[in-house]
Amino acid sequence: MAxxxxxxxxxxxxxxxxxxxxSVDMDVIRPAxxxxxxxxxxxxxSEFGELILCxxxxxxxxxxxxxxxxxxxxxxxxxxxxxxxxxxECLNQLKEELAEWFPYQVLEVEKAEADDIIAVLVGLANERxxxxxxxKDFVQLxxxxxxxxxxxxxxxxxxxxxxSLHEKLIKGDVGDGVPNIMSDDNVFIDEGRRQKPITxxxxxxxxxxxxxxxxxxxxxxxxNRNKQLIDLSxxxxxxxxxxxxxxxxxxVGDRKRLLTYFINHRLKNLTENLTEF
Numbered sequence: 001m002a003x004x005x006x007x008x009x010x011x012x013x014x015x016x017x018x019x020x021x022x023s024v025d026m027d028v029i030r031p032a033x034x035x036x037x038x039x040x041x042x043x044x045x046s047e048f049g050e051l052i053l054c055x056x057x058x059x060x061x062x063x064x065x066x067x068x069x070x071x072x073x074x075x076x077x078x079x080x081x082x083x084x085x086x087x088x089e090c091l092n093q094l095k096e097e098l099a100e101w102f103p104y105q106v107l108e109v110e111k112a113e114a115d116d117i118i119a120v121l122v123g124l125a126n127e128r129x130x131x132x133x134x135x136k137d138f139v140q141l142x143x144x145x146x147x148x149x150x151x152x153x154x155x156x157x158x159x160x161x162x163x164s165l166h167e168k169l170i171k172g173d174v175g176d177g178v179p180n181i182m183s184d185d186n187v188f189i190d191e192g193r194r195q196k197p198i199t200x201x202x203x204x205x206x207x208x209x210x211x212x213x214x215x216x217x218x219x220x221x222x223x224n225r226n227k228q229l230i231d232l233s234x235x236x237x238x239x240x241x242x243x244x245x246x247x248x249x250x251x252v253g254d255r256k257r258l259l260t261y262f263i264n265h266r267l268k269n270l271t272e273n274l275t276e277f
Contacts, residue, residue, distance in 0.1 A: 001049030002125065003040065004118045006133035007106075008056050010036055010151060011091050019082065029090050030097075031267055034277075036151070040132055042276045044149070048130040052247075054117040055095055055108040061239055062113070062229050069229065071177050072188050102277065103255040109242045112235075119232035120243040122146055137173070139164035140232060163207065169226045170203050178229050181215065181222040 014032045018024050041051050062069045099106035107117050115137060122129055122141050131138050134150040139159035142148065148157040172178040172195075179187045182196035206214050211223045228234050255277075262271045270277075 001047075001127045001129065002121070003044055003048050003051045003130045003132055004121055005037070005040070005051055005053045006114050006118065006131070006135060007053040007095070008091065008114060009133055009135065011094065012087070013151060015087050015090065016082070024083075024086065024090065026090055026093060027266075030094060030265060031270055033094060034267070034270055038270070038273060038276050040149075040151070044130055044132075048128060048147075051104045052121065053095075053098060053104055053106045054114040054121075055106065056113050057108055057110050059111055060113050061111040061236060064111075066178075066185070066225065066229055068177050068185055068189055073177075097261070099253075101253050101257055101261040103252045103258075105247070105250045105252055107243070107246055107250060109239065109246055112239050112243060115232060116235045116239055117243050119235060120240050121247060124244065124247070136164065137168070137230070137232070140168075165231060166207055167203055168230050169223060170198060170206065172226055173230060176229070178226055179222070181219045181226060183222070185225070 011029075011033055014036055015024055015029055018028050018032050022028060037051060060069065095106060095108070098104065109117060114133075115135070118131055118133075118138065119141060122131075122144050125145065128145050128147070131141065131146060131148040132151060133148065134152040134157070136157065136159065138146075138148050139157065140161050142159060142164075143161040149155070150157050170181055172180040172183070174188070177188050179185065180195050180198050182198055187193050187195050202214075211220055215223055258274055258277055259271070261267075262274065
């Protein structure tokens with residue numbers, strides 16, 4: 001049993017909240033993120049087991065096969081009033097501290113995203129697993145012995161795994177820069193262009209049909225593009241092997257060392273709840 005944590009999402013959510021009220025440095029963000037982890041561990045440990053922190057690598061294998069993957073995020077981030085350099089410095093520092101001091105596995109695999117790590121670990125699990133993430137991409141994994149809890153909405157995420165994947169393969173994922181099957185690779189990066197619309201009626205009608213039955217050659221090419229990028233069963237075998245090896249060999253910190261860590265970082269309020277970590 002395990003709680004698989006989409007760590008970047010937890011961290012960035014905490015950072016965004018903190019930055020609304022004050023400038024953010026490690027003394028601000030460290031207790032904020034640790035307290036969130038404590039709350040969810042306490043809430044779910046008896047049913048699902050310990051936390052496993054799943055982290056994004058700096059580079060993704062998806063970018064290698066689809067250069068436009070998440071390309072529009074640079075423009076979005078430049079418009080946001082966030083010190084992104086500081087955010088990622090804090091993220092990387094806290095990740096290192098958690099790996100060294102805390103009794104959780106912290107997994108980061110070269111070229112893998114947290115989504116990939118979570119998908120592979122779900123496939124390895126023989127018991128009920130909890131995914132701590134608000135990302136609806138994980139609904140496709142609900143077909144397994146999985147529950148998903150959204151830290152943003154503070155409730156369990158529900159959905160039909162087969163339908164969710166079908167819909168995403170057809171409609172793509174705007175947030176990740178993946179177009180729908182009626183649109184070419186560059187639609188999101190060419191100024192002034194929009195996707196060709198796909199009606200809900202068509203998405204419904206195509207359910208349970210082989211894509212060969214409703215796709216022309218260009219649409220089928222785009223469908224296969226989307227399947228490779230979105231379907232978590234398509235994670236390359238080399239990435240899967242690396243994730244499995246790291247999971248099997250990554251040790252956890254000694255819980256007895258937590259008090260020293262908390263004292264060193266002046267985490268007095270959290271020290272009172274030490275046993276909850």
